[in-house]
Amino acid sequence: MKPVKVGLLGLGTVGTGVVRIVQGNQEDLSSQVGSPIIIERIAVKSADKPRSIEIDPAKLTTDPWEVIRDPEIDVIVEVMGGVETTKGYILEALERGKHIVTANKDLMALHGAEILAKAQEKQCDVFYEASVAGGIPIIRTLIEGFSSDRIVKIMGIVNGTTNYILTKMSQEGASYADVLKEAQELGYAEADPTSDVEGLDAARKMSILGTLGFRTNVELQDVSVSGISQVSKEDIQFAKRLGYEIKLLGIAESKNDEFSISVQPTMIRASHPIASVNGVYNAVYVYGEAVGETMFYGAGAGEMPTATSVVADLVAVIKNLRLGVNGLKQIVPYKQKKLTGDDHIFYKNFLLLHVDDKAGVLAKITQVFAECDVSLDSVVQQANPNNPDAEIIIVTHNASKASMNKVLQRFEELEVIRRVKSHYRVEG
Amino acid sequence: MKPVKVGLLGLGTVGTGVVRIVQGNQEDLSSQVGSPIIIERIAVKSADKPRSIEIDPAKLTTDPWEVIRDPEIDVIVEVMGGVETTKGYILEALERGKHIVTANKDLMALHGAEILAKAQEKQCDVFYEASVAGGIPIIRTLIEGFSSDRIVKIMGIVNGTTNYILTKMSQEGASYADVLKEAQELGYAEADPTSDVEGLDAARKMSILGTLGFRTNVELQDVSVSGISQVSKEDIQFAKRLGYEIKLLGIAESKNDEFSISVQPTMIRASHPIASVNGVYNAVYVYGEAVGETMFYGAGAGEMPTATSVVADLVAVIKNLRLGVNGLKQIVPYKQKKLTGDDHIFYKNFLLLHVDDKAGVLAKITQVFAECDVSLDSVVQQANPNNPDAEIIIVTHNASKASMNKVLQRFEELEVIRRVKSHYRVEG
Numbered sequence: 083m084k085p086v087k088v089g090l091l092g093l094g095t096v097g098t099g100v101v102r103i104v105q106g107n108q109e110d111l112s113s114q115v116g117s118p119i120i121i122e123r124i125a126v127k128s129a130d131k132p133r134s135i136e137i138d139p140a141k142l143t144t145d146p147w148e149v150i151r152d153p154e155i156d157v158i159v160e161v162m163g164g165v166e167t168t169k170g171y172i173l174e175a176l177e178r179g180k181h182i183v184t185a186n187k188d189l190m191a192l193h194g195a196e197i198l199a200k201a202q203e204k205q206c207d208v209f210y211e212a213s214v215a216g217g218i219p220i221i222r223t224l225i226e227g228f229s230s231d232r233i234v235k236i237m238g239i240v241n242g243t244t245n246y247i248l249t250k251m252s253q254e255g256a257s258y259a260d261v262l263k264e265a266q267e268l269g270y271a272e273a274d275p276t277s278d279v280e281g282l283d284a285a286r287k288m289s290i291l292g293t294l295g296f297r298t299n300v301e302l303q304d305v306s307v308s309g310i311s312q313v314s315k316e317d318i319q320f321a322k323r324l325g326y327e328i329k330l331l332g333i334a335e336s337k338n339d340e341f342s343i344s345v346q347p348t349m350i351r352a353s354h355p356i357a358s359v360n361g362v363y364n365a366v367y368v369y370g371e372a373v374g375e376t377m378f379y380g381a382g383a384g385e386m387p388t389a390t391s392v393v394a395d396l397v398a399v400i401k402n403l404r405l406g407v408n409g410l411k412q413i414v415p416y417k418q419k420k421l422t423g424d425d426h427i428f429y430k431n432f433l434l435l436h437v438d439d440k441a442g443v444l445a446k447i448t449q450v451f452a453e454c455d456v457s458l459d460s461v462v463q464q465a466n467p468n469n470p471d472a473e474i475i476i477v478t479h480n481a482s483k484a485s486m487n488k489v490l491q492r493f494e495e496l497e498v499i500r501r502v503k504s505h506y507r508v509e510g
Numbered sequence: 511m512k513p514v515k516v517g518l519l520g521l522g523t524v525g526t527g528v529v530r531i532v533q534g535n536q537e538d539l540s541s542q543v544g545s546p547i548i549i550e551r552i553a554v555k556s557a558d559k560p561r562s563i564e565i566d567p568a569k570l571t572t573d574p575w576e577v578i579r580d581p582e583i584d585v586i587v588e589v590m591g592g593v594e595t596t597k598g599y600i601l602e603a604l605e606r607g608k609h610i611v612t613a614n615k616d617l618m619a620l621h622g623a624e625i626l627a628k629a630q631e632k633q634c635d636v637f638y639e640a641s642v643a644g645g646i647p648i649i650r651t652l653i654e655g656f657s658s659d660r661i662v663k664i665m666g667i668v669n670g671t672t673n674y675i676l677t678k679m680s681q682e683g684a685s686y687a688d689v690l691k692e693a694q695e696l697g698y699a700e701a702d703p704t705s706d707v708e709g710l711d712a713a714r715k716m717s718i719l720g721t722l723g724f725r726t727n728v729e730l731q732d733v734s735v736s737g738i739s740q741v742s743k744e745d746i747q748f749a750k751r752l753g754y755e756i757k758l759l760g761i762a763e764s765k766n767d768e769f770s771i772s773v774q775p776t777m778i779r780a781s782h783p784i785a786s787v788n789g790v791y792n793a794v795y796v797y798g799e800a801v802g803e804t805m806f807y808g809a810g811a812g813e814m815p816t817a818t819s820v821v822a823d824l825v826a827v828i829k830n831l832r833l834g835v836n837g838l839k840q841i842v843p844y845k846q847k848k849l850t851g852d853d854h855i856f857y858k859n860f861l862l863l864h865v866d867d868k869a870g871v872l873a874k875i876t877q878v879f880a881e882c883d884v885s886l887d888s889v890v891q892q893a894n895p896n897n898p899d900a901e902i903i904i905v906t907h908n909a910s911k912a913s914m915n916k917v918l919q920r921f922e923e924l925e926v927i928r929r930v931k932s933h934y935r936v937e938g
Contacts, residue, residue, distance in 0.1 A: 219655025227647025
């Protein structure tokens, strides 16, 4: 059969992996799709950069439009990153009837709906398995594996950098600043780590998972986000003593026609399967009404794991090409759901308060909880030799986010409270 | 669009779940497939048995042939179990151009190749996600998610009954016999537990996973099997002290044109992700050349988890029906691989020997290892207050199965060894 010709946008880490797999597994791949797969043209930043793979230099161009406009090319594999410019390339490629495989979470989180609508109009495939959780086939799982079920909850460790930092802090008792510096030296964290450590990267991935899991449009701005830069090694030690780990968890929940979605450092019970996901690994825990608890674990980034997902998508596109059914299995969210109000989002909370060390303080504090309708699971008051204030540790029962916000507001007015040192959502 | 009509063979646990999901999620399902799904006829053992779901009695029949021969029916969902008779139903349904969804691991392990060949001939779909690991979409993952990769190793906890027993033995220090009895009372183990506890059920599932993972025909007789009935609570305590858990693991490995596959109680390092899979849960660990370590976790059995996979397959069949591409994506193993010889299967071993308590014994034993080319990682000799013999615990480095067999043979001739109390494969 006629070879399928692929245009590659980007030859960085993931692009190199894609070439490696297509070259190295050519025989295997063509046995599955029924024809050779040829990487016809590659758009690169610099044409004469030394590379770890063998590439015919004639295939390289520094102009992505040359790839997009090449009439020989059937499928565009986009692994260059970027949002606005890249969106232009993708839309034009679709306009020309080319199918898309992308690893670009930013693009899909911000413009997924527009891109998928264009794909549907042009009967093209757009696959993006590699955009979330690298080598873990979680997008397929949500679309196909659980097509029969109603997903109730998704919890994800979907950012390797922050999981690496929290794991090191937990296992070695190191400080956030020290581990971040080490992660930067090892290449696990960017020079500007904001997008990772402030939870933005995780939020983008969660909006994609939420859209697929709940079959409704989840926008990036629906995700309430906080990052890990305020997590202290003392918090992690407190958590451990109570039988918890602290993880940056994306948590998406849906009930009837509502959903909530957030990313925040969370205390997760140590016995929960996701609590032992360590280092740069990712995992997505999915709770379905029928299937119950499931979890999917693997490398969330890296050249070869991410390329595995990209090339698996490429195989799917080419199989559809052979059958003439591209674009016909496109999933478009078909449900109208709205964000759950804060008075209907319930979870447990951990609070560490620094308070005046005098009589009656605890009574005042517990009074606030009572007045805000938040019931308490446990309260411990202790002296801290390094701190002239007393410390009070409180774990609540399930309380609404609205009620907890009221508690925190009241705390600001309460003079006996010096400060709310830590506040975590508690799960598991 | 015209409704799709489904014939159901079996209305036991899983069949009931299938009806529950198709009835309860009808709106969701038809949004995805573009037409209503109607369960048209159901073959049951007893037509007047009380049931927990509402079914029009006119749909029930005690004759499966009535379902197979109904010209209105597009898809047969087989959840009745059984091998030879059931195979007859399936082949006849395919002959009549009906697509198949089955949860039947025994059928697929024993006759999968024949059934898939018939399906290809008749351009019909045969999907069987529910046959392995219940609600975990592992078959899709191996076929599609990792289509781009070469799978090197699969380790599976694919039998919930034995995992429940081993978990209880590990967590409560209970004996095999006591936990088995309890599991039988709770309905987690059959009155005749042989198929589960002797590893046969796991072997069937592993042969299916091996076939898909290595893209070659793995026959049931290729699987070397041993069960858990010889696992003692003392073994589990020994394992724990060394930092291991004992799990009934299916282990399939492939390199170049060879593969090995086995099911046996295995000591797995406690830090390995599969070691903390407890109770009736299942998990499949997959190591791919490119993707590296991944693991997929969930309920391995039960009404709703298994039905989730069955109905997800039904959705896939109906989507293919709409597109007119049934049977065209059938995966047929395309690689010729042969079983690895025992001299090329390598793993670590744990041995517990009861030996004469006298001088020179250890020297004789270590001499045997040396002569068989097995090098040792650790050797501990200890007295056991409950045992007049001395105990020697040996952990080997990686050794070939052939060499270890030689060692065990030589031990039989060695008079100082009273008995080889325990012998485990060690992983992780």
